[in-house]
Amino acid sequence: TKWVYTFGDGKADGRADMKNLLGGKGANLAEMSHLGLPVPPGFTITTEVCTYYYDHGKTYPDTLTGDVRAAVADVGAKVGAIFGDKDNPLLVSVRSGARASMPGMMDTVLNLGLNDETVAGLARQAGDERFAYDSYRRFIQMYSDVVLDVGHHHFEEILEIHKEEKGYTLDTELTTADLKALIVEYKAKVAAELGQPFPVDVNEQLWGAIGAVFGSWRNARAETYRRLNDIPESWGTAVNVQAMVFGNMGETSATGVAFTRNPSTGTAEIYGEYLINAQGEDVVAGIRTPQYLSKAARVAAGDTKPSMEESLPEVFTQLVEVFHTLERHYRDMQDIEFTVQRGKLWMLQTRSGKRTAKAALKIAVELAGEGLIDRETAILRVDPQMLDQLLHPTLDPKAPREILTRGLPASPGAASGIISFTADDTEKLAASGRKVILVRAETSPEDIHGMHAAQGILTSRGGMTSHAAVVARGMGRPCVSGAGALKIDANAQTMTVMGKVLKRGDVITIDGATGEVMLGEVPTVQPELSGDFSTLMGWADSVRRLKVRTNAETPLDAETARRFGAEGIGLCRTEHMFFEADRILAVREMILSAEKAGREAALAKLLPVQRGDFVKLFEIMAGLPVTIRLLDPPLHEFLPHTEAELAEVAAAAGVPVSVIKTRAHDLAEANPMLGHRGCRLGITYPEIYEMQARAIFEAAIEVGEKAGSTVTPEIMIPLVATKAELDILKDRIAIVAKAVAAEKGKDIPYLIGTMIELPRAALRGGEIAETAEFFSFGTNDLTQTTFGISRDDAAHFLDDYLRAGIFQKDPFVSIDEDGVGELVRIAAERGRKTREKLKLGICGEHGGDPASIAFCEKVGLDYVSCSPYRVPIARLAAAQAAL
Ligand code: ADP
Numbered sequence: 001t002k003w004v005y006t007f008g009d010g011k012a013d014g015r016a017d018m019k020n021l022l023g024g025k026g027a028n029l030a031e032m033s034h035l036g037l038p039v040p041p042g043f044t045i046t047t048e049v050c051t052y053y054y055d056h057g058k059t060y061p062d063t064l065t066g067d068v069r070a071a072v073a074d075v076g077a078k079v080g081a082i083f084g085d086k087d088n089p090l091l092v093s094v095r096s097g098a099r100a101s102m103p104g105m106m107d108t109v110l111n112l113g114l115n116d117e118t119v120a121g122l123a124r125q126a127g128d129e130r131f132a133y134d135s136y137r138r139f140i141q142m143y144s145d146v147v148l149d150v151g152h153h154h155f156e157e158i159l160e161i162h163k164e165e166k167g168y169t170l171d172t173e174l175t176t177a178d179l180k181a182l183i184v185e186y187k188a189k190v191a192a193e194l195g196q197p198f199p200v201d202v203n204e205q206l207w208g209a210i211g212a213v214f215g216s217w218r219n220a221r222a223e224t225y226r227r228l229n230d231i232p233e234s235w236g237t238a239v240n241v242q243a244m245v246f247g248n249m250g251e252t253s254a255t256g257v258a259f260t261r262n263p264s265t266g267t268a269e270i271y272g273e274y275l276i277n278a279q280g281e282d283v284v285a286g287i288r289t290p291q292y293l294s295k296a297a298r299v300a301a302g303d304t305k306p307s308m309e310e311s312l313p314e315v316f317t318q319l320v321e322v323f324h325t326l327e328r329h330y331r332d333m334q335d336i337e338f339t340v341q342r343g344k345l346w347m348l349q350t351r352s353g354k355r356t357a358k359a360a361l362k363i364a365v366e367l368a369g370e371g372l373i374d375r376e377t378a379i380l381r382v383d384p385q386m387l388d389q390l391l392h393p394t395l396d397p398k399a400p401r402e403i404l405t406r407g408l409p410a411s412p413g414a415a416s417g418i419i420s421f422t423a424d425d426t427e428k429l430a431a432s433g434r435k436v437i438l439v440r441a442e443t444s445p446e447d448i449h450g451m452h453a454a455q456g457i458l459t460s461r462g463g464m465t466s467h468a469a470v471v472a473r474g475m476g477r478p479c480v481s482g483a484g485a486l487k488i489d490a491n492a493q494t495m496t497v498m499g500k501v502l503k504r505g506d507v508i509t510i511d512g513a514t515g516e517v518m519l520g521e522v523p524t525v526q527p528e529l530s531g532d533f534s535t536l537m538g539w540a541d542s543v544r545r546l547k548v549r550t551n552a553e554t555p556l557d558a559e560t561a562r563r564f565g566a567e568g569i570g571l572c573r574t575e576h577m578f579f580e581a582d583r584i585l586a587v588r589e590m591i592l593s594a595e596k597a598g599r600e601a602a603l604a605k606l607l608p609v610q611r612g613d614f615v616k617l618f619e620i621m622a623g624l625p626v627t628i629r630l631l632d633p634p635l636h637e638f639l640p641h642t643e644a645e646l647a648e649v650a651a652a653a654g655v656p657v658s659v660i661k662t663r664a665h666d667l668a669e670a671n672p673m674l675g676h677r678g679c680r681l682g683i684t685y686p687e688i689y690e691m692q693a694r695a696i697f698e699a700a701i702e703v704g705e706k707a708g709s710t711v712t713p714e715i716m717i718p719l720v721a722t723k724a725e726l727d728i729l730k731d732r733i734a735i736v737a738k739a740v741a742a743e744k745g746k747d748i749p750y751l752i753g754t755m756i757e758l759p760r761a762a763l764r765g766g767e768i769a770e771t772a773e774f775f776s777f778g779t780n781d782l783t784q785t786t787f788g789i790s791r792d793d794a795a796h797f798l799d800d801y802l803r804a805g806i807f808q809k810d811p812f813v814s815i816d817e818d819g820v821g822e823l824v825r826i827a828a829e830r831g832r833k834t835r836e837k838l839k840l841g842i843c844g845e846h847g848g849d850p851a852s853i854a855f856c857e858k859v860g861l862d863y864v865s866c867s868p869y870r871v872p873i874a875r876l877a878a879a880q881a882a883l
């Protein structure tokens, strides 16, 4: 097996499409080498070594030592230096790189290969002693932190004390002598902490760093990130060892990060930051405030520090050319890391950049316009789930607001919530149902869980490419970063701004599109859905086969869904209409009367209101199909709870309270979800479904007459297990239809179908389709009844199941294709065998889940139905599934 792949000097063993083996970073370093871009030479130890390492008790393949030794020598030959040589030492970086980019999850060690001897050689070679000792100091700190587990703070303390003694404020004031003294102290600290000296042998250093990268694949941070992003543990990480180039060699050296387009808005412009005389993560660590790359961006931001375009114009021009080369080659927006060593540009990384939903749409549409990709590729480029970011309200521009301060618009969207200063606290508050804004000086990978739980993130330090900004954009959380006017005191749990002291629990609002931080909660407005959004959705609509309907019972939901492009209602839950204040009393009267006559009296009161509900829905849907499910939940859900409510119902029904209480007691069930509900109610209390059917038919005629067309309602019977149930109910509904038709002198076209939500119904689909004209898969209940798991109680053990790998995904979020999916497949096949034109749809939560939608496409359903806000997501997912 080939364990080691080299790159650099215009050649490489690997390619961009070898990410599984080389990781994203390694594969793209190889690709950039092929493109002839300036990449410091190096080599990649494959992900297969990581797998081997964990499979063999943390040991390496036999030949690896020799392979690495040869590869290091080769890198040295390419740059004209020797690893560990005291006159002309080669220094390397050791970098992790998994298949999917995991920002900040793994630790990089820079300047490896330094010790007391080689540092002197480096100083002579560079002709710059201060630079060499600065690199050595950085190396000891980084290596100790990442590999030896002696944390940064040890060194920062030493540094602070030293600076204080000397009266310095900036690191740049440190002289070579200061650095040398610091190095002695750093090493003493490591020896004291570890009980053994800092390793001087460069090979020991190298293998220590390689082991740390592989080890970090299973650290807690990486595991959290993988869990949140569905990345399997089996992938493993690669290790990249690469010749160092130095951004800290004085005023013509620099380090920077860039995106080839604006990752927040998608605009095609130079976007990025750099720092003169700095190294590695200095830019993203938020220690010094980075400077803009382009002059235009600097001027727009009103910044005075020179842009790279102004301070290093030649390198800037070259960088812009590299942007073009990379975009043409990868046909996508790239996220780039680079270093300038004494006026020479070096490329250290490229990858497809994370972006907001807004940017994803714009970039996809514009790349298609530029001819770099076709429309189908553009459709596939946008993650449907991300659209959610665009559909939600933004701050009402007319709403009054008290602006506390402004930071950088790091990730768009508006969020309001209470302030919390730690990730753990944020997670706890969010779990108790609070909306939280996580406020930090800067974030680090340890904060990921808190960022996930927060509505939005606010930091006082760090730029547009800081950890907080990058992670927030990836998660779709609004973020304002680098709000320098904020004084955060995490210990006291306060932040001070403009003389105001805000405490944990105080409410603020942040606007990630403008960078504004406001006091209290600011009202919001609905988003505009035009421009790139409608262009891409138009493309998606033209390729998808599946129809997209919505689950809606209120006029507001129905209208929202239509605005989002719903093509009908797939599920109108009539019981939700019963809970409204003006009718719950009549509903309770109906339920609580033991006699049919009492029930009919109450139902007579409900008929006109129910008819009014349907009239509104039919009008809004203007001829689009509307599926109405008859009453489904166990009756006890409507029961009065308080004494006052009981008395009220008793008075309305004209019976003593004790009668009502007894009846309520009679209705109680041990296991209501499997009890007297769904069509079972229709069987035992025919008058309920008869009233509902009448309301539907009368409304259909009313709306049809007004619009001069016919409304064809689809009546859906829930929780059917047998054909016999459906036969009985269908006959009764037909009698109502005939009666209404006779009264109005009008024909009433309608369809009768059923939900398939019990395994028996799915299996007997062939027979049930003799009666049913459509099936709608109620996959929430079908998942519950197939697994025998109650969705409401699953939370107690679901996490354990996911962790233990029993479930790969929450089956209530993404359909269990193997089990529940098989039942769907069987019902669809058997149903269509009986009735070729049987309409098939899905109306559970799964109808808005892209993975489940892909499954629906495979099984050949006619439509999916989902909540209004998921309609655009479903439209795009359906298009992707069809491609
Ligand atoms: P991450 O995956 O966290 O981005 P990287 O491996 O990309 O980590 O390393 C972080 C930074 O370290 C890079 O952006 C770059 O600035 C610096 N770096 C890595 N390797 C080198 C190198 N060979 N020479 C100079 N700087 C390097």
Ligand code: MG
Pocket (backbone or CB within 6 Å): 103, 104, 105, 106, 107, 108, 281
């Ligand atoms: Mg990092």
Ligand code: MG
Pocket (backbone or CB within 6 Å): 337, 349
């Ligand atoms: Mg990087």
